[in-house]
Amino acid sequence: MDATGMDSPSIDRRTFLLAGGAMVVSFASGASTNAAAAVAAKGHVAPKSLSLSEVDGFLAIGADGRVTVYSGKVDLGTGVRTALMQIAAEELDTPLERIDVVQGDTLLTPDQGATISSVSISRGGVEVRRAAATARAALIEESARRWTLPAASLSTQAGAVVAADGRRLAYGELIGGRQFALKVDAKVRTKDPATYTVVGKPVPRVDIPAIVTGRFEFMHDFRLPGMLHARVVRPPTMRGRLGEVDDSAAKRIPGYVATVRHGNFLAVVARDEWASIRAARALRAEWANWEGLPAMDRLWDEVRRTPVLRDEVTQNVGKAPEVVEKAARTLRATFDFAIHTHGSIGPSCAVAQWTDGNLHCWSASQQTHELRRQLADMFSLPAEQVRCSYIEGSGCYGRNGHEDAAADAALIARSFKQPVRVQWSRADEHVWDPKGPPTLIDYVAALDSLGNVVAWSSEAWIPAGQSVSRATLVAAEHAGMPVDASHPGSVQNHLAIQYRFPNIRSVAHRLAHTPFRPSWIRTPGRMQNTFGNEVFIDELAHATGVDPLMFRIRALDDRRGVEALERVAKLAAWQPRGGPNARGGGSGDVLRGRGVSYVKYELVRTYVAAVAEVEVNRKTGHVRVTRFFVAHDCGQIINPDGLKNQIEGNVVQTASRALFEELRFDRSTVTSRDWATYPILRFPDAPDVVIDLIDRPREAPWGAGEPTAAVVPSAISNAIFDATGVRMRSVPFTPAKLLEGLRRV
């Protein structure tokens, strides 16, 4: 490839301004911050506060009045950038067009924790809101001092403080380019929601025009001058030991630069991307055989037999075991949820550069600050010598391969002066991203002679977790460098239930190991555990002859939860049902049914009530979700259209997981290596999603990135039961499982 025609540098649009000791970033409107971040990499930038307790940690106002929000929470394609802009614009009374956002840069943004668990609004947004309200109060105070007027007589409007006589002081004049040097007031008075003009409105996302015209800069588009391209050559087994490497054929590929080997880590570097791919294919490596994975058809036996590190009681009310022992009637059921990949459409990609022993890594990691700690550990460096910058990538839906690609790039780049870009292949992503671990849950419930549920008990077999959510970096493991243990995410969440039964016990058997490196996939644990809970609840409703929606309402003592269920019943025109096919749904080979599900996320926040409507073909076993109804209460809504987009995405993505997805493997490695061997939902199977948003402007704003996913598999399973009388207790609901169930009904 012609080197002169290679990737043009992208540091061309923005500049850093240094004024009054504070760093202020100026942007072309709507542009990403990536190139600005690259400029800052040169290291001539005054320190910016990263403090969570200081206004300057979150906000800067330039002399031109532009407001920059520094957010440790990043936009993973969820629209949170726009939502944070709305919050800042509202609280500062500044037009949205004058707000910029810098996200996930360890040199610039405070560490607000990883972008996980649907807390970017409830934590990230609230932190920005308090900082903005504190800033606004300070700007009013300063104006009051200059004008010698009482602060109470002043207001803010369009980026300026305004006096009753019409005098104005623009924020740029008051603070432009200087630091606030002010603690965030945790008790600051924020605006009255009744006066909101930006929050609560369906503001269009600021990034979409660039995306639909091909001007947006994804991580995959990020280029630096002189950048080299690398491909990692992963072992053909999950525990590959590397023997001899013959790179003589690779060396003959024009553009080949080097082979990089560290222990069992192998990569090839070239001047252009295609040469790196060809060279990787031409590399001959000897790998020791390894067959340590369980047989796939015996997975659940293996999970049940895995040594337990500890038992974690996740809920204990009354004396469930004794009550079950003596019960007049018991129901038992076992649920399993297959191993899943995140399934990002764009395989992971990262760029790294070493300068004077300092590492700068650009990636689409959802946890730039944690990645920085991990890379520092990996290379035995002080964290101050590592900088991680976020650039939006293909959606990750949890901890996928982005961080691993970053570690690959960092390890390879250590041998070069130039920046190195690593692009994973499709198979790299499917095989080597950490996986949503297998989940196995046994349930037992006890009924008294009147049919009341008197005890509920569940026990789950799930991997053990560490204190910090992070996954081992593959490159560090393969290279024999320091590693952290992998964490599956808080997968014990939602083993506890909200329903009020007199005796409840749930236990998590935390397992010593799991077949694949575990991590969190969107709605980790909450999706798998709520699947079991909400199908088993349906089984209890059916066993006691009560309509499943009414059964839930009766078992709840929560006004907002009940309202969500009542509203979804109205939205879906729910007809009470006493058992499968009670309404005679469907005709011929196609059976129709509806199922309900409900969750209060982690028992403390967002409420979701849902009704799934399915068509089941009893000849083919194919299930299609035709409509999916959601009543959603996440408190104060920041952007109702962005919220609907998230709910729709949760429904469709999780319908895909419930109906189609299962990671396949042999004794050596993952055999789901692409979209043919790991099918996901396609357009003809996408349900219509009907949503009722319950807005509570005076309540705290909660998240929506995950909660709806929790109810989708159970709502579909319950609808399949309604249509067919078959209980689907194993995700995915494949035609084979359904046909087997139909034979038994």
Added chain:
Amino acid sequence: MAHTYALRVNGRTTRVTVDDPDMPLLYALRNQVGLRGPQFGCGLGQCGACTVQLGGQAVRSCSVPVSAAAGKPVTTLEGIGDAGRLHPLQQAFIDEQAVQCGYCINGMIMQAKALLERNRSPSDEEIRAALAGNLCRCGTHVRIVRAVKRAASTMA
């Protein structure tokens, strides 16, 4: 041995020099022409993220050798419209906010464009069938179908 090809991309001719005539068109578009519309998703023609129009047909640029594209008109997402002059599909995707992470959106718009060129008022089912080979992971399907429908109505 280096090969030089004249690529006609979005109405402009760019000469690209490559070592391998079998290098997929996608790499020439992204790394030599400097485009950001077509994305690498699988390299297998399975997901559609890299879709461009070649000689008026929607093709997977990850699976077309650059040598086979030489001399034929290539149209990418950048070439159908820009901020000042949006294509009706681009406008409709904005109006419907039919984007989540956006990585697949190039393919959705370019595939839909090919559909609308042969069927000016497709039904929902026809849109879903036409996009069945394009994968979206975020679950933006419902909005994408609405956007294509909206574009069809504005182009009618």
